[in-house]
Amino acid sequence: MLIVQKYGGSSLATADRVRHVAGLIARDRAEGERLVVVVSAMGDTTDDLLALAAQITPDPDPRELDLLLATGEHMSGTLLAMALHALGVSAISLTGAQAGIRTDTRHGRARIANVDPARLVRELDAGRVVIVAGFQGATGEGFLESDVTTLGRGGSDTTAVALAARLGADRCEILTDVEGIYTADPRVVPEARLLPVIGYEEMLELAQQGAQVMQTRAVELGWVNGVVIAVRSTFSDHPGTRIREDLLVEQRNKVRGLATDRHVAKVTLVGVPDRPGVARAVFAPLADAGINVDMIVQNVGHAGTTDLSFTIPSVDLARAGRLLEAVRRELDAAAVTTDSRVAKVSIVGAGIQNAPGYAARMFGTLADAGINIEMISTSEIRITCIIAEADLETAAQALHRAFALERPETVGLEPLAGGAEAAAG
Ligand code: ADP
Numbered sequence: 366m367l368i369v370q371k372y373g374g375s376s377l378a379t380a381d382r383v384r385h386v387a388g389l390i391a392r393d394r395a396e397g398e399r400l401v402v403v404v405s406a407m408g409d410t411t412d413d414l415l416a417l418a419a420q421i422t423p424d425p426d427p428r429e430l431d432l433l434l435a436t437g438e439h440m441s442g443t444l445l446a447m448a449l450h451a452l453g454v455s456a457i458s459l460t461g462a463q464a465g466i467r468t469d470t471r472h473g474r475a476r477i478a479n480v481d482p483a484r485l486v487r488e489l490d491a492g493r494v495v496i497v498a499g500f501q502g503a504t505g506e507g508f509l510e511s512d513v514t515t516l517g518r519g520g521s522d523t524t525a526v527a528l529a530a531r532l533g534a535d536r537c538e539i540l541t542d543v544e545g546i547y548t549a550d551p552r553v554v555p556e557a558r559l560l561p562v563i564g565y566e567e568m569l570e571l572a573q574q575g576a577q578v579m580q581t582r583a584v585e586l587g588w589v590n591g592v593v594i595a596v597r598s599t600f601s602d603h604p605g606t607r608i609r610e611d612l613l614v615e616q617r618n619k620v621r622g623l624a625t626d627r628h629v630a631k632v633t634l635v636g637v638p639d640r641p642g643v644a645r646a647v648f649a650p651l652a653d654a655g656i657n658v659d660m661i662v663q664n665v666g667h668a669g670t671t672d673l674s675f676t677i678p679s680v681d682l683a684r685a686g687r688l689l690e691a692v693r694r695e696l697d698a699a700a701v702t703t704d705s706r707v708a709k710v711s712i713v714g715a716g717i718q719n720a721p722g723y724a725a726r727m728f729g730t731l732a733d734a735g736i737n738i739e740m741i742s743t744s745e746i747r748i749t750c751i752i753a754e755a756d757l758e759t760a761a762q763a764l765h766r767a768f769a770l771e772r773p774e775t776v777g778l779e780p781l782a783g784g785a786e787a788a789a790g
């Protein structure tokens with residue numbers, strides 16, 4: 366049996382934890398498993414490296430930054446290999462490039478183009494546990510001409526799923542610091558409930574809306590390739606959550622979970638001329654710079670001008686600010702204002718599309734909690750509100766209660782039916 370496992374940063378944060386993980390691997394290995402182990406950087410290493418680069422320059426060269434960030438995963442990989450050697454387990458650590466991970470050239474957010482598993486398979490056949498540095502790959506085919514790339518924050522999840530798909534692994538396991546996927550981030554909503562199963566579509570939406578437990582791209586890859594992903598804890602034997610096709614989805618509680626995201630910022634262009642071409646003038650430079658614009662609201666125009674508000678990831682705020690100042694001058698707009706003290710809360714569930722009243726219940730719950738909604742957006746299976754960051758925990762906890770997410774679902778029954786709140790929805 367071939368297993369691909371991924372250990373996250375907090376699971377490897379100290380030398381003791383690295384040795385703990387080595388012990389877990391040695392145990393699986395004793396049962397005869399063929400193991401590929403993907404590692405993240407130790408603890409906050411990636412953040413520390415980013416901060417270090419920022420002390421050198423506000424605008425580091427993307428190629429050099431990727432080569433720097435990749436070292437975080439090299440560090441944990443080599444240490445884990447040494448810990449396994451100390452236990453008498455044959456193991457080798459490989460960089461992403463050595464593991465055959467080829468990507469496009471978009472530094473900082475590269476996508477995997479292809480995995481050449483030749484070296485991996487050779488090492489497995491030689492009886493070694495193969496440790497792969499997550500979150501990275503390399504461009505091109507030849508080694509001498511290639512450059513190291515990284516896959517975006519949380520990218521080790523994607524490394525693991527890509528390897529599981531390419532190798533046709535029997536199991537793909539994401540080992541982390543929580544027991545699996547919950548109905549909400551358990552750090553934000555203490556009553557959050559562990560889900561034994563979640564469908565790809567709902568997981569993808571939660572990940573996109575900020576549930577950092579799985580990288581969005583990893584869920585996509587799992588879905589496309591039919592890889593069942595087990596998410597479980599490094600620190601317990603609990604079976605955790607399976608991310609897979611969920612055929613019962615229509616029968617479950619229509620709201621499956623909620624996602625919160627503090628890392629968003631709101632930008633407003635005040636007094637832009639109300640004429641064709643303005644939206645392009647604003648958003649094209651952001652797109653060219655690889656900045657993802659999320660919610661967009663254009664206010665009703667007055668006297669030939671209008672206000673345009675939108676959200677972006679807060680890490681991109683400084684860069685966006687510089688670009689938008691040029692846009693403001695070009696359009697002769699009155700001002701660019703930014704607010705990084707906003708947050709996003711979303712309810713997600715495959716049944717939302719067929720059930721009217723969910724939006725009303727969401728807005729009513731926030732209103733009852735005295736929380737102002739600054740922006741709203743929806744997809745077929747999601748409703749999202751932008752609110753003040755200071756209100757995020759209150760909002761998430763109130764919504765979790767309003768949609769009875771703590772209640773175990775009885776498949777086949779509609780858990781909200783007959784409840785006192787049902788009339789409100
Ligand atoms: P790792 O270092 O193992 O990759 P991450 O920090 O990237 O771990 O992801 C795990 C964290 O994701 C948890 O500690 C938890 O706070 C957060 N999280 C957010 N939403 C959820 C959710 N719905 N279920 C579980 N964890 C969640």
Ligand code: ASP
Pocket residue numbers: 373374405406411412437499500517518519520521522
């Ligand atoms: N170390 C990288 C990060 O912090 C990748 C990962 O943890 O998956 O984003």
Ligand code: MG
Pocket residue numbers: 373519522577578579580
């Ligand atoms: Mg992660």
